Amino acid sequence: xxxxxxNFNIALGILFLLLFFGIGLKAPNFxxxxxxxxxxxxxxxxxxxxxxxxxxVVITGGIDLSLGSIATLSGIxxxxxxxxxxxxxxxVVCAMVVGCLCGWFNSLLVTRLNIPAMVTTLxxxxxFQGIARGITLGNSVYAFPAATWLGNFQIGPIPxxxxxxxxxxxxxxxxxxxTYYGKYxxxxxxxxxxxxxxxxxxxxxxxxxxxxxGIMSGFAGMIMLxxxxxxxxxxxxxxxxxxxxxxxxxxxSINGGVGTMTGTIIATMIVAVLNSGLTVLNIPxxxxxxxxxxxxxxxxxxxxVIQKRNTAKGRGKTAKAGKAA
Amino acid sequence: xxxxxxxxxxxxxELALSLFVIIIFAVLCLVAGDFGSVNNIMSILNRFSYxxxxxxxxxxxxxxxxxxxxxxxxISVMAILEAFIGKTGAPIYVFMPAAMLCGALLCxxxxxxxxxxxxxxxxxxxxxxxxxxxxxxxxxxxxxxxLPKTFTWLAFxxxxxxxxxxxxxxxxxxxxxxxxxxxYSRYFKKLYAIGNNVKSARLAGIDVDKTVIVxxxxxxxxxxxxxxxxxxxxxxxxxxxxxxxxxxxxxxxxVGGTSVTGGSGSILGTAFGALLLSIISPALYYxxxxxxxxxxxxxxxxxxxxxxxxxKGVRRKNAGAEKEEAKA
Numbered sequence: 001x002x003x004x005x006x007n008f009n010i011a012l013g014i015l016f017l018l019l020f021f022g023i024g025l026k027a028p029n030f031x032x033x034x035x036x037x038x039x040x041x042x043x044x045x046x047x048x049x050x051x052x053x054x055x056x057v058v059i060t061g062g063i064d065l066s067l068g069s070i071a072t073l074s075g076i077x078x079x080x081x082x083x084x085x086x087x088x089x090x091x092v093v094c095a096m097v098v099g100c101l102c103g104w105f106n107s108l109l110v111t112r113l114n115i116p117a118m119v120t121t122l123x124x125x126x127x128f129q130g131i132a133r134g135i136t137l138g139n140s141v142y143a144f145p146a147a148t149w150l151g152n153f154q155i156g157p158i159p160x161x162x163x164x165x166x167x168x169x170x171x172x173x174x175x176x177x178x179t180y181y182g183k184y185x186x187x188x189x190x191x192x193x194x195x196x197x198x199x200x201x202x203x204x205x206x207x208x209x210x211x212x213x214g215i216m217s218g219f220a221g222m223i224m225l226x227x228x229x230x231x232x233x234x235x236x237x238x239x240x241x242x243x244x245x246x247x248x249x250x251x252x253s254i255n256g257g258v259g260t261m262t263g264t265i266i267a268t269m270i271v272a273v274l275n276s277g278l279t280v281l282n283i284p285x286x287x288x289x290x291x292x293x294x295x296x297x298x299x300x301x302x303x304x305v306i307q308k309r310n311t312a313k314g315r316g317k318t319a320k321a322g323k324a325a
Numbered sequence: 326x327x328x329x330x331x332x333x334x335x336x337x338x339e340l341a342l343s344l345f346v347i348i349i350f351a352v353l354c355l356v357a358g359d360f361g362s363v364n365n366i367m368s369i370l371n372r373f374s375y376x377x378x379x380x381x382x383x384x385x386x387x388x389x390x391x392x393x394x395x396x397x398x399x400i401s402v403m404a405i406l407e408a409f410i411g412k413t414g415a416p417i418y419v420f421m422p423a424a425m426l427c428g429a430l431l432c433x434x435x436x437x438x439x440x441x442x443x444x445x446x447x448x449x450x451x452x453x454x455x456x457x458x459x460x461x462x463x464x465x466x467x468x469x470x471x472l473p474k475t476f477t478w479l480a481f482x483x484x485x486x487x488x489x490x491x492x493x494x495x496x497x498x499x500x501x502x503x504x505x506x507x508x509y510s511r512y513f514k515k516l517y518a519i520g521n522n523v524k525s526a527r528l529a530g531i532d533v534d535k536t537v538i539v540x541x542x543x544x545x546x547x548x549x550x551x552x553x554x555x556x557x558x559x560x561x562x563x564x565x566x567x568x569x570x571x572x573x574x575x576x577x578x579x580v581g582g583t584s585v586t587g588g589s590g591s592i593l594g595t596a597f598g599a600l601l602l603s604i605i606s607p608a609l610y611y612x613x614x615x616x617x618x619x620x621x622x623x624x625x626x627x628x629x630x631x632x633x634x635x636x637k638g639v640r641r642k643n644a645g646a647e648k649e650e651a652k653a
Contacts, residue, residue: 063448109628113635118447119585122394123627126572130621138617240449286462293455297438300449304442314454 008251012266018147019270023051023277042227044272045161046071046220046266047239051246052172053216053265056209057248059176059187062110062117064213067243068236069128070102071221075147075231076132078222091144096218102128102213103214107207125240133233140230151226161223168216173261181205189256238289245296246271253303271295318319327463339582344595349601349608351588357611363488365607368491371480371554373603374496377596379551379570380577382544384595387578388516389537390523391439392588396548396574398457401565403549405461408469411476417553420476423455424556431457432545433538440534461564468563479557482609491555499547502551503592516540520587526550539601576623577602580630 024030050067078095079203082088102124109120143151153160176182184205187195196202225231244254250267252259274295278288354361379396386393403424410420431453438449455529472630476484483491507513515536555570556562573622583590606619607628 035611077527108637109632114634115635116585118392118445119579119631120628122575123624123631125624126620127624129629130618130624132620134615136485136617137615193348217550225511238455242453244448244451248448256449284463286459289459290456291459293452293459297449300444300452301438303444306445308443 004316008079009260009263009266012249012251012263012270013266016266016270016273017093019277023273023280024202027277027280029120030277034157035276035280037162038159040272040276041162042159042277045159045165045241046164046227047226047246047271048268049161049220050213050239051243051264051268052168052248052261053213055172055187055250055252055259055261056176057117057187057206057213058254059185059256059259060206060209061192062206062209063244063254064106064210065118065121065240065244066102066106066125066128067217068211068239069125069132070099070214070217070236071224071239072231072233072236073102073128073132074218075235076100076136076141076233078085078147079141080135080142083142088144088146090289092146092222093271096215099214099216099218099221100211101214103211103217104207106214107210109205110210111206111240113177117242121240129233129298135294136233138233141225143225143229143231147222147226148229149226150223151228161227169261169265169271169323173265181208185209186257186320189253189258199239239265241296242271242292245292245299247295248303249299251303254300254308290312334504338622339594339597342594342601346597346601346604349604353604353608353611360607360611362464367488367490369603369607372495372556372606373600374490374492374575375551375554376603377496378499378554378575379548380574380581380599381499381592382547382551383574384515384578384581384590384592385503385540386512386544387575387583387585388513388520388587388590389540391519391537391541392575392585393432393435393450393541394447394571394575395431395435395450395454395457395543396571397426397567397569398454399545399548399565400570402431402457403552403564404425404562405465405469405564407434407553407556408472408476408562411472411557412469413630414473415473416475417479417557418439421549424552425546427547428547430544430545432541432548436538436541439541458565464602465564468561470561472560472562476576477557477560479554480559481520487587495550495554500549500592500596507592508601510595512536512539513628517588520584520589522588562607569579572623572627573602576627576630579627579634582630584634585631598630598653 029035054064054067074095077098078091081094082091085091096317106117106121106124109115109124110117134148136195138323150160150164155163175187184195184200184202187198187200188202188205192202212264221236224235245263247259248254249270250259251266252263274290278291334589359365362470379400382394383396386482406427407420407424410423435446435450435453438453439446440445442449479491485491485494516527517537518529518531521532523533549579552567555566577598578595579585579598580592580601581594581596583595606616609616609619609622
C-alpha cells in the first residue's frame with residue numbers, strides 16, 4: 001500500500017513534466033518565466049487553495065460541492081460591506097465570517113443530521129449562490145482595497161497569492177501527514193464506526209474539515225474578487241468540479257480513507273499546465289471544458305481500475321461495498 | 326416490513342404537501358387577483374408538466390440510491406438534436422422519439438460508468454455534464470433559430486378543450502402509468518430493494534447492475550418527453566436550455582419525500598413536489614419579491630425537505646433500526 005502511494009505521486013509528477021514540456025515545445029511562449037508565474041501559477045491559486053482543505057473533507061469520505069458558491073458569497077459580501085462602510089478591515093472580517101458560517105452550516109447538516117455530504121453541499125451550493133444573487137440583485141460587485149492587494153500585489157516578480165499558497169500548502173501537508181488530526185481523518189474515511197469506537201471524536205474532526213474548507217473558500221473568494229476587480233454571483237460556477245477534478249486526479253479516493261496532500265498539490269500543477277497550456281495553443285474554451293470533464297472521468301476510471309486490481313490481489317476491502325450502496 | 330412502514334408513513338406526508346400547495350395557491354389568488362387567471366394557470370401547468378415528467382425519471386433513479394445530475398446537460402443535448410431535426414420541417418412524432426432515444430443512450434452511458442466502474446453516481450454525472458456542456462457549443466453556434474411551425478406545434482397549437490395544453494395531458498398520462506407500474510410491477514419493487522440494501526438485493530437474486538442500467542435508460546426515455554416540451558416552447562433553441570434544471574427535478578423528488586439515500590419514496594409525492602416547485606417562481610413574482618431570490622428559495626426548500634427527511638430517519642434509527650445504512 002505504501003509503495004503504491006509513492007508510485008502514484010511519481011506517476012503524477014511524470015505526467016506533469018510530460019505535459020509541461022510537451023506544451024512548451026509546441027508553443028515556446030509558454031516557457032517565458034513571466035507567463036509561467038503571472039499567468040499559469042497565478043490563475044490556479046484560488047482553486048489550489050480550496051483544494052487543500054477539501055482534500056481533508058474528501059479523505060473523511062465526504063465532499064464539498066458548495067465551495068465555489070462560498071467563495072462567491074464571501075467575495076460579494078466583502079465587496080458589499082466595503083461599499084457600505086468604506087472599512088477594509090470590516091470587509092475582510094465579514095468575508096471570512098461568511099465563509100466560516102457557510103462551512104459550519106454544511107458541517108451541521110452532514111454530521112448532525114447525517115444527510116449525505118454530496119446532497120447537502122449540492123443543495124447549499126444553490127442556496128449560497130442564490131443568496132449571493134439575491135443580495136446583489138444579479139449585479140456585479142467591485143473589489144475593495146484589501147482584495148485588490150491580495151489579488152495583485154507582487155513581492156518582486158512573484159504575486160502575493162503564490163507565496164500565500166506555498167505557505168498554506170506546507171501547513172496542510174504537515175497537518176495531514178504529521179498530526180494526530182490527519183491520522184484521524186484517514187481513520188474516519190476508512191471506517192467511521194470503528195474510529196468512533198476507537199475514541200475518535202468523528203463529528204468534531206469532520207466539522208473542522210468542513211469549516212476550514214469554508215474559511216479557505218472565503219479567502220480564495222477575496223483573491224478572486226481582487227484578481228478580476230469585480231464579481232458576479234455566477235463567478236464560482238464550475239469551480240467545484242475543477243476542485244473535485246484536482247483532488248481525484250491527485251489520487252485521493254472519492255470514497256475516503258486514501259490520499260495525500262502532495263498528490264493534490266501535483267494535480268493542481270497539472271491542471272494549471274492544462275488550463276494555460278490549452279490557452280497558449282489557442283484551443284477554444286469549450287474544448288477546455290471537455291478536457292476538464294474528460295480528465296476527471298479518466299482519473300476516476302483509472303482509480304477504479306487500480307482499486308479493482310488491488311482488491312483482486314489482496315483481501316476484500318470494505319470501501320467497495322460502501323461505494324456500491 | 327419496511328414497505329408497510331413506508332406506505333403508512335408516506336400517505337400523511339403527501340397529504341400535508343398537497344395541503345401546503347393548495348394553501349399557497351389560495352393565498353396567492355387572494356393576494357394577487359391575476360394569479361388565478363386562466364393564462365397564468367396554464368403557464369404554470371406547462372411548467373409543471375415538464376418538471377413532473379423529468380422528476381418521475383429522476384425519482385426512479387433516486388429510488389435505487391443513485392442520482393443523475395447530468396439531466397440538465399442531457400436536456401440541452403436533446404433540445405439541440407430536436408431543433409436539428411425539426412428545422413427540416415419534420416413533425417413531432419419524428420423528433421420526439423429521436424430525443425427519447427438519445428436520452429436513453431446518454432443515461433445508459435452514465436449508468437455504465439456507475440455500475441461497471443463503480444464511480445459514485447454524483448461525480449460520474451457531474452463529469453458527463455461538463456462534457457456535454459463543452460461539446461454542444463462546438464457543434465452549434467449559440468442557438469438554432471427560425472424554427473418552423475411544425476416544431477412549436479406542441480407549445481402553441483396543441484390544446485385540448487381550447488385551453489389545456491397537450492403537454493399537461495402527456496404529463497398526467499406518464500404519471501398514471503408510473504403510478505400503476507409502482508403498484509403492480511415487480512420491477513419497481515426491485516428498485517426499492519436495491520435502494521434499501523444493495524447487498525441483500527443481490528443475495529435475493531436481483532441483477533443489481535442490470536436493473537440500475539435499465540432504470541437510467543427509462544429515466545432518459547422519459548426525459549426526452551420533458552426536453553421536447555422545453556425545446557418546443559419557442560422558435561429558438563439555445564445550447565444552454567437545460568443548464569441547472571437538474572436541481573429543480575432533484576428538489577421536486579426530495580420535497581416529495583423520496584429519501585436521497587434510496588429505498589423509500591413515492592411517485593405521488595414527487596408529483597406534488599413538482600407542483601410546488603412549478604409555482605415558486607410565479608409565486609415570488611406575484612408576491613413582489615425579486616426573481617433574483619428564486620435560486621436561494623429553491624436551495625432553502627431542498628435543504629428543509631432533506632432535513633425533515635433526515636430527522637425522521639434519525640428518529641426511526643433511534644427506534645432500533647440499523648445504524649450505518651443512511652451514511653453509506
